[in-house]
Amino acid sequence: MAPKKSTASDKKRKTEASTSQSSVFDTTKFIGPELAQRFKDLEKRTVWPEKIFDINDTGIFGRFVEIIESRHWGKLINPPKKINFELVKEFYANARPNGNERVSFVSMVRGREIRYDRDTINDYLGRPSDLPSDELCDFSKQLARGNWNVQAITETLLREGCTIEYNASGNVPLRALQNDLTIFSQLLLLLVLHNILPSSHTSDATMRVLGLMYYMEQDLQIDVARVISNEIKNMVLSGIRTTPLKPTC
Structure with a gap:
């Protein structure tokens, strides 16, 4: 038996019901009905939590501790242990801009x-960065240019004999597989993908991620607050725009 066709009166009732439901929302939680609906959509998505990094400074990862201490990133590797996932999704729902x-x-x-x-x-x-608000760090400037030093990144982060993958034309570097990274680089990757540029796709590292890891290892300038702020913006906009987002800081 085929489903019953909708009549004009049926459609009218559904439209009225939909309009009525969309106009009813909790004003103590949401700025408007569209953002309340956004929250419902986010309820289906999983929150990717930050990690706590408790690393022994005398062990094989002592260099990791040096990087964190020299950059004053202590709070970055010690996030709150408890997460209220509902509040996280409420934050992202209300951060979404209306229209254009x-x-x-x-x-x-x-x-x-x-x-x-x-x-x-x-x-x-x-305040790990003392740069003025309107000044980009060296990493952000390099990210905007996009011309990464592939050889230097390869020699610093990858195991001997392993290489960075390129596109089909062979002229654009894309990523490095996680297993091709040195053990130390894999630790840096965990920090980046959990606490700086969150991604549940941990089997490889894109050039942006590799570039950030390289700047960390080489003690080059990174305004991590700007990196995180713009990554939150990218996540807020995900699913809204039809054009790909450019990773800028």
């Missing part, structure tokens, strides 16, 4: 304004 509005770097959680701009995150992390 620009991202404001402001969200709301339970009626309280939450900012995620570079300066706010830098303050939260203990």
Whole structure:
């Protein structure tokens, strides 16, 4: 038996019901009905948690501790142990801009304004960067140029004999497999993919991730607060725009 066709009156009732449901939302949690619906959509998605890195400074990963201490990233590797997943999704729902509005770097959680701009995150992390708000770090400038030193990255991060994968034409470097990274580089990868540029795809590292790891290892300038702030923006916009997002800092 075929399903019953919708009549004009049926369609009218469904439209009215849909409009009524979309206009009813909890004003203590959401800025508007569209963002309340966004929260419902996010309920289906998994939250990728940060990791706590408790590394012995006298062990084989002593260099990792040196990097963290020299950059004043202590708070970055010691995130809160408990996560309220509902509040996280509420944050991302309310951070979404309406229509073609620009991202404001402001969200709301339970009626309280939450900012995620570079300066706010830098303050939260203990001000690891002393750069002015309008000045890009060396990593951000290099990311914008995109012309990575593939040879230097390969020699620094990959096992001997392993190489970075290129596109089909062989002129654009794409990624390195996780198993091709040195053991130490794999630890850096875990830090980046959990606490800086969150991604559940951990089997390889893109050039952006490799570049960040290289700058970490070589003690080059990184404004990690700006990197995190813009990654949050990218996640806020995910699923909204039809054009690919350019990874900028």
